[in-house]
Amino acid sequence: EAQVTQNPRYLITVTGKKLTVTCSQNMNHEYMSWYRQDPGLGLRQIYYSMNVEVTDKGDVPEGYKVSRKEKRNFPLILESPSPNQTSLYFCASIHTGTQTEAFFGQGTRLTVV
Amino acid sequence: SQQGEEDPQALSIQEGENATMNCSYKTSINNLQWYRQNSGRGLVHLILIRSNEREKHSGRLRVTLDTSKKSSSLLITASRAADTASYFCATATNQGAQKLVFGQGTRLTINP
Numbered sequence: 001e002a003q004v005t006q007n008p009r010y011l012i013t014v015t016g017k018k019l020t021v022t023c024s025q026n027m028n029h030e031y032m033s034w035y036r037q038d039p040g041l042g043l044r045q046i047y048y049s050m051n052v053e054v055t056d057k058g059d060v061p062e063g064y065k066v067s068r069k070e071k072r073n074f075p076l077i078l079e080s081p082s083p084n085q086t087s088l089y090f091c092a093s094i095h096t097g098t099q100t101e102a103f104f105g106q107g108t109r110l111t112v113v
Numbered sequence: 114s115q116q117g118e119e120d121p122q123a124l125s126i127q128e129g130e131n132a133t134m135n136c137s138y139k140t141s142i143n144n145l146q147w148y149r150q151n152s153g154r155g156l157v158h159l160i161l162i163r164s165n166e167r168e169k170h171s172g173r174l175r176v177t178l179d180t181s182k183k184s185s186s187l188l189i190t191a192s193r194a195a196d197t198a199s200y201f202c203a204t205a206t207n208q209g210a211q212k213l214v215f216g217q218g219t220r221l222t223i224n225p
Contacts, residue, residue, distance in 0.1 A: 004155075033213070042201065042217035043156075090155060094213070100144060100205055102213055104155035 002027045004093045006105035013081055013112055021076045021108050023091030031094035032074040033058070033102070034066065036087040043090065049074055081112040118216050119202060125222040132189040134219040136202030137182075143205045145178055147187050150199045150218070159187075159200075192223045 004025045013019055025032065033048040035058075045058030049068040063085055065077040078085060088109050092102040120135045136145070144163045148156040162169045162178045162185065169176045175188040189196055199218040206212060 035215070040217065043215040045212075045214070048212070088153065092156075092213075100161060101146070101158045102148075102156070102203070104157070106155045107153065109153070 002103065004091055004103050004105040006089075006091050006108050008108060009106060010109050011111070013110070015082055015112055016080050019078050019081060019110075021078075021089060021091075021110070023074045023076065023105060024072050025074075025091075025093035025103070026072065027093055027095065027103065028071065029093040029095055029103075030071070031096060032068070033092045033094065034064070034074070034076050035090045035092065036060065037090060037107075038087050046076070046089075081110075083112050086110060086112050119200070119219040121219060122217070123220040123222070125224060126192060128192060128194055128223050128225050130192055132192050132196070132221055132223075134187045134200050134221070136185045136187070136216055138185075138202075138204050138216075139183065140204075140206060142180075145176075145185050146203045146205070146213070147174075147176060147185075148201045148203060148215075150201065152198075156201060189221075192221075194223050194225050197221060197223045 007022045030051050034046040035043040037043050044060045046064050047058050047066040049055045055066050088107050090107050091105040095101045118137050144161050146161045147159045150156045160171045160176050162176050173190045178185045199220050201215050201218045203213045203215045
């Protein structure tokens with residue numbers, strides 16, 4: 001089954017404690033992306049990757065890092081989380097054949113206290 | 114930067130009625146897509162319309178695109194309670210699919 005898997009689904013952490021949200025896709029897609037979703041602001045892109053070892057900033061990259069060492073994995077790293085990073089995070093893997101389509105993970109609800 | 118803006122922000126209708134949601138955008142696009150999100154879950158792709166297309170159908174969904182007005186509409190016919198969800202438009206520019214930009218969404222409630 002084609003899918004994007006994020007872990008964890010829920011996470012409560014304290015300010016300053018480094019954390020990583022993992023994302024894995026089994027569709028051999030080249031493009032992957034991270035979004036955060038906040039009430040009234042919709043989905044905003046954090047980082048994206050066009051291929052292995054190729055990443056670029058989205059609209060709200062401050063406070064986040066990513067890596068793309070393998071095609072299937074695209075982890076999101078918060079080196080020093082702050083309360084304003086409390087949000088719902090989504091990883092997406094993007095098919096770019098004749099039908100451009102983003103496949104989303106189930107989301108990670110992060111709370112930073 | 115937000116590209117797509119949906120209108121209305123919330124819509125509540127009776128089951129069996131048609132639901133129409135609109136999306137406006139600012140820059141030239143390669144295609145426009147609609148996604149659905151059930152509460153707190155991941156988004157699911159519904160339909161894509163390319164910049165050279167004006168109308169597209171998929172089951173009970175009908176999407177139109179007016180590039181001169183930079184707007185699109187999503188029509189759901191014969192709505193069902195299971196259609197209750199948030200609906201988002203997303204635009205892809207010539208920069209590539211990795212730069213999909215989403216609007217804020219329309220919250221649709223279907224009342225039985």
